[in-house]
Amino acid sequence: MRTDLERFFSPKSIAVIGASRDLPTISGQPLSHLVNHGYAGKLYPVNPRYPDILGHKCYASVAEVPETPDLALILINASRVADMLEQCGQKGVPYVIIFSSGFSEMGGEGVALQKRLVAIAEKYNIGVIGPNCQGLMNVADKAWAGFGSVFFAKDYPAGRVSMVSQSGGFGFSVLSLCSEGGLAFRQMVTTGNEIGVSSLEFIDYFVRDPHTDVIVCYLEGARDVARITEIGLKAMTAGKPILMWKVGNTDEGQKAAASHTANLGGAMALYKAAFKQTGIIQVEDIQDVVDYGRMFRCGKLPNGNRIAMITVSGGAGILMTDECVSRGMQLAKLAPETVAKLKEFVPSFGSLGNPVDVTAAIFNDLALINRTLQAIVDDPGVDCIALINASLQGEIATKIAHEIVAIAKTTDKPIAAAWSARDVMAKDAYALLDDARIPHYKSPVRCGRAFAALSGYAEAKRRIEAQRNEQPLVLKKHESKQILKSRIVDVAEYAAKKVLAEYGIAVTLEELATTREQGLAIAKKIGYPVAIKVQSPDISHKTEAKAVKLGLASDAELSAAYDEVLANAKAYNVNAQIEGVLVQEMLRGGTEAILGITNDPLFGPAVMFGLGGIFAEIMKDVSFRLAPVTPAMAREMIEEIKGYPLLTGARGRVHADVEALADAIVKLSALAVDLKDHVAELDINPLFVMEKGKGVKAADALIRPKVKG
C-alpha cells in the first residue's frame, strides 16, 4: 500500500484520461480547472478524439504520454475504467483518481466491475482514490484536480485545515462555505467508494502533514475502522483536533443478535465510544466546522472547564451560560478580590457575578470592557473567557477590539467574542480580531458551543495523557481458546462461566448435575437455598423456556423442581441437546448489572456496561468502549451511565463495590482481546455487584462463538 500521499496533492505531472473539450461536463472540468487555477506541473490530456485541449497536446493513449505522470485522472465510462487502470499500471503510474460512477454504489454488475479494479490496483501497487468521487483540491498549491460547482469559483484563501470526505458534493460545499465563513482550507479530498486509499489513511496523512493544524472528515463508513483509535490517538498526540461527521446515525440496520450487548452495540455506539477514547469531536453542521475550526486556530487550550463571561447584554449571557453548562462546562466562580476590583467600575445596576454584566453603560464609558477583561484574565479560577459584545459597532467596536487584542497577547487563556454586529458595521474590529486569531461569533450560542468543543477537547487530552501510563491488562488463556475453538453453537451458562473464571471474573458457586441425586448432593455442598437451570446450547433464553427455578429451599423442593425444569426444556425444544442441570448458590443483595462483549466484524471487540435488565434493554442506559479498556476507562464507563447513582447509595441503597466492578470490566476486556478470534458476543447478565468490599459475581452468562465464514 502506498502511503506517500503527498503526491496526490502535489503531483509534478498529471494525465487526464478521457479529458473532453466540452468543458462544463464532468470529463471537461478537471483539465480546465487545473489550467484556470494555475496548476504549476505538467498536464497530459489523453483522448484519441482531440489533437489538443486548452492548448495542451492531447495523447491517444496513456502509453504515448512522454513521461510517467505522478497522477492520472480517469474520467471515462465505468465499463472502460478497468482497461484504462491496467494501462496506467503498465505505464507505472503510481497514483490514480477514478471519478467515474457505476460501481458498487449501483450494486449487481457494478460490484463485479469494482472488484476488477481492486485486483488491478493491487497487481500494480497503484494508490487509488475513488471510484465515484469528485477528486481533490489542493488550495495551497493550486492543484484543483476535480470537478463540481465549487471549482468554478475564484481561488479560495489557503489555510491550515485539511478535509477528507466520502461525499463529493457535500464535501466541496463544506470547503466553499467554510472559506466564506472565515475558515480557510489547505486541501480537500473526496474518496467515494474507497477501493484504495481510505478516509482514515488520509487522516493519518494529515496528522503527518506539517502544514495541517485541523482535520475534518465526513464519514459514512470505513472498512478499516479498527484503526480509528490508533489514528485518533496519533492526532491527539500531534495536537491536531479531528472534527468528524459520522452520518447514517438513524440507520436501523442492526442485525438480530443473541446477546443484549450485540443488540445495543450498533455501529453508532461503537463510533461514539471511539470518539470518547480519542477526543475526536463530532460535528453536526457546516457552521460547527467553521466555529470549532476558528476556535482551535487560536492555538490556546484551557487548563480546565471554567468559563467566565463579560457581557453588555444580560440576555446573551444567559444564552451562552445555558449552552456551555449543558455541554459540560462550568461557570467560573470569581475570586473575592476580582469581585472587589470589578465593584470599583462596573455600574451598580450591572452584575458582578459571572457573567459580569457591564450593561449598555458601555456606550457612556468605553474603558469598562478593558478594565473588566483584565480583572477576569487575572483571576486564577478562570480557564477561558468570552466577551459578549451584542451588536457593538463602528468606532467603539474598533477601540474595544484593540483592547481585547492587547490583553489576549498577555495571557495563555483562550479568549473569544460573541459579537453580533453585521460584518459591514464592525469591519475593522473583526479584522483586528482575525489578525490576532481571536475567534468571534455572531451569536452567543455559537460562541458557547465552540468553547465547549475546545474545552471538551482539552479535557480529553488531559484524560488521555493521564491514562497513557496505564498498561491494559493482558491475559493469555490457552484452555479457554480450546473450549471455544471450532465451536459453532452457543456456549451455555456453565461452560461460559468456566471461561469467565479463567480470566479472573468471579462466578456463582455451582456444579453441573446429570441426575437428580447428583443435584441433591451438590445442593447439600453449596447449602440451601439454591437455583437450578437446565443447560443446553440450544436454549439461550432459559427463563423463557421455564427451564429455571430459583430459591429452592429443601431436598423436596429441589427434587420436584428438577424433573419439572427438564420437562419444560423438552417441551420448549424437543430436539434440544441437554447437557445437564446446573445447581447454583442463590445470591442475596447486590445490584444487578450487565457486562458484555460485542466483537464487531469491522471495529473488533468492544466491551459494554449497564445496569441490569430494564435499564439496559428498555432505557438503553449503557456505555461502550473499544477494547482494550484500562482501569481508568472502566471507571469512566461506570460513571457515565445515567443510573450511576444507584451504585453509590441513591434511594437508601448500599454503596456498591464499584472498584471490583471496574476490575471485572478490565478483565473482560482482556478476555475480549485474547479471545477475539473465538468470541462473537458475550453477555454476563446479571452480574451481581455486592456491597463495597464484597466484590462482584457473575450469576449467568452466554457466549456466542465466532464462526469462521
Added chain:
Amino acid sequence: MRTDLERFFSPKSIAVIGASRDLPTISGQPLSHLVNHGYAGKLYPVNPRYPDILGHKCYASVAEVPETPDLALILINASRVADMLEQCGQKGVPYVIIFSSGFSEMGGEGVALQKRLVAIAEKYNIGVIGPNCQGLMNVADKAWAGFGSVFFAKDYPAGRVSMVSQSGGFGFSVLSLCSEGGLAFRQMVTTGNEIGVSSLEFIDYFVRDPHTDVIVCYLEGARDVARITEIGLKAMTAGKPILMWKVGNTDEGQKAAASHTANLGGAMALYKAAFKQTGIIQVEDIQDVVDYGRMFRCGKLPNGNRIAMITVSGGAGILMTDECVSRGMQLAKLAPETVAKLKEFVPSFGSLGNPVDVTAAIFNDLALINRTLQAIVDDPGVDCIALINASLQGEIATKIAHEIVAIAKTTDKPIAAAWSARDVMAKDAYALLDDARIPHYKSPVRCGRAFAALSGYAEAKRRIEAQRNEQPLVLKKHESKQILKSRIVDVAEYAAKKVLAEYGIAVTLEELATTREQGLAIAKKIGYPVAIKVQSPDISHKTEAKAVKLGLASDAELSAAYDEVLANAKAYNVNAQIEGVLVQEMLRGGTEAILGITNDPLFGPAVMFGLGGIFAEIMKDVSFRLAPVTPAMAREMIEEIKGYPLLTGARGRVHADVEALADAIVKLSALAVDLKDHVAELDINPLFVMEKGKGVKAADALIRPKVKG
C-alpha cells in the same frame, strides 16, 4: 390594564424625556434615531437644559408639552424616574417606555424604587414598557423608539415577523441578523423588567395584529405564565407559529419539596409541557429563527410527516435524513409507480429510493431534476419535498430554480431546497426562489431542521384540533376542600387517599387502627397478607422511619409488627403526632407508577406521570402537563416516557391497564383544578397499574397543603 398596544408601535406623538444633545449616548440616541429614520409623528424633546435638539423645540417639563403625547420615553437617572412617571400620569400620557436601569435588577433599593413605579402606573392607568429596556422598533412604520448599535444601521426591510424580547441587546441583534439572513421583521419590542406590559401580552397582541404572520419571543421568565396555554392556543388557532427562546435552562434553582413531583417539576419542565400543549416551537439560536421563520413564510403546511428528498449529492441526503428522522419525521416510502417513472431517467448509478439520488449527472442532463421533482410531487405518500442541490450555481442553477418555482405553484406540498452555493454564485436562482417564497438553506442539516419544525407544528395543529372536542373532566368535591382547608401540615396516606377516592381514583382496601386489637380485626376483614403503616403528619417518609411493615401473614406477625412500627416511629421523631396504624391489603402483580401534582406559584397546577421509584427519581423519565388534562393528553403523557414499553408487554410482562391509568390521570387533573387553592403538592407513589382490564390502585399518597402566605 391597557390592551390597545398598537399605540406603542404607531404613536401619533412622542415625548422624549431626558433627551440629550450628546447623540451617541443612551439619552441622546432615541430622538436622533426617530429623526434619522423618518418617524412621521410629532416629537417633543423634554429637557430643561436645551432650547431645542435636532431642530425640535425642547420643553422644560412634560407639563409644558403642547398636547398629550401618545407615548413618552423616559431616559433619566433611576432616582428621578418615579417623579417623571407621576408627571406623565398627571399629563394623561397613556403609554410610557422607561429605559433607565437601576431597579429590581440591582436588588435592594432598586426593588423599592420599582414598586413605586408600579403604584404610579396603576394609579394613572399608564401602559408601561420597561424599566431597564432598550425600547422598540416598528420597522414597517419607521418608529424607531429605542437605542443600541442596531439603531445606527440603515433601514431594515419590513416583513411580517414580530418579536418581543426581555433582553434588549440580544433582542435587537436577532432583528439585525435575521434581516441579514433574509427574514424581515415588522416590529420588535424589548420589555426589560416588565412592570407593565408583559411578553405574553405582546404575544397576545401580535396574534391579533393582522400584519404579523410569525411571532418570536425571548423569555427569561414571566409572572403571568399561567396564561401561556391560553395565548399559545390562540396563536395556533390564528395560524401564527410562535418561535420561543426559553432561557435559564440550566438553572439549578429548584427548591426542596416534599414530593417527587414537585422536585421533578421545575420551571423548565412546566414550560416544556406548555410548549407541547400549544405547539410553541423552541429555538436555540438566531439561525433557527431565520430558518424556521423562512419555512413558515412559505404558507404551506404538510398533511403528514413523510418527507421525500431529491439530491445531487448522496452524502447531503444522508445528513438531511439523519436530521429529519432524529426529529420525528419519516422518510416517505415512494409508490411503485413513482419508482417506475424515475427508472426511466435517473442514471443507473443513482438511487431510486428515498432520497432519490440523481447524482452529479445533473451536469450532463439538466431535465433530470425537473422530471424527478414532478414524479415525487405526484406521489400521494409524500407530504413535503426537499431538493438538495449541493453547490449548483450559475446558469444551471437559475434554470433549476425556474423549474422548482413552476412546479411549486402547482402543489400544496411544502417544497424547500438545501443549496450550498455561495450567494454570489447563485444570485439569480436564489432571487427566484425568494420571490416565490420557496425557502432555501445553505446546509442540508439546516433544511432538515426547518422541515422538522414545520412538520412538528403541523402535527401539533392536527393534534390540538382533534382534542378541541374533548371537554376536560370537571369535578367539584366539597368534602375534600373541607379536609384541606386551613390545613398546614402534610396530609398523611390515610387521609390523602380519602381525598383521592372522592375524585374516583381507586385506592387500596384499608382501615385505620388505633389499637392492636382493632388492627387484628381489620386484617381479618381484609384478609392476610396485609401491610401496616404508621400514620403521622410529621412523618412524610414512613419507610425511612421504619414505620412500615409489608407482607404480614398472620395474627402473630401482625401483633409483633404493630408494636415495632409504633416504637420505630417514636424513635424517629419523638414529637410526632401519631394518628394511628393503617392496615392495608397487599397488592400482587402490577407495575408501579407514580402520579403527582405540583401546583406552581406561577403556572398553577400541573400533573406528572412516570414509572415508579428509580425510573422517576434517578432516570427522570417522567412527563408533565399543565391541568386540565384531557383523556387524549393523558394517553400522550403515558406514551411519551421512555419506559412506556414496560406497560405494553416488554420483557415478558403483562400488558398493563393503560386505559385505567389514563383515566386516573384525568381524574387527578380534575382534582388538581378543583383543589388548586388547597393542594401545593401531591404524590401517588406507588400507583399500581394492574393487568389490562383490572384497573389501577393507589398504594400510597401524600398531600402537602397549600399554605396561604
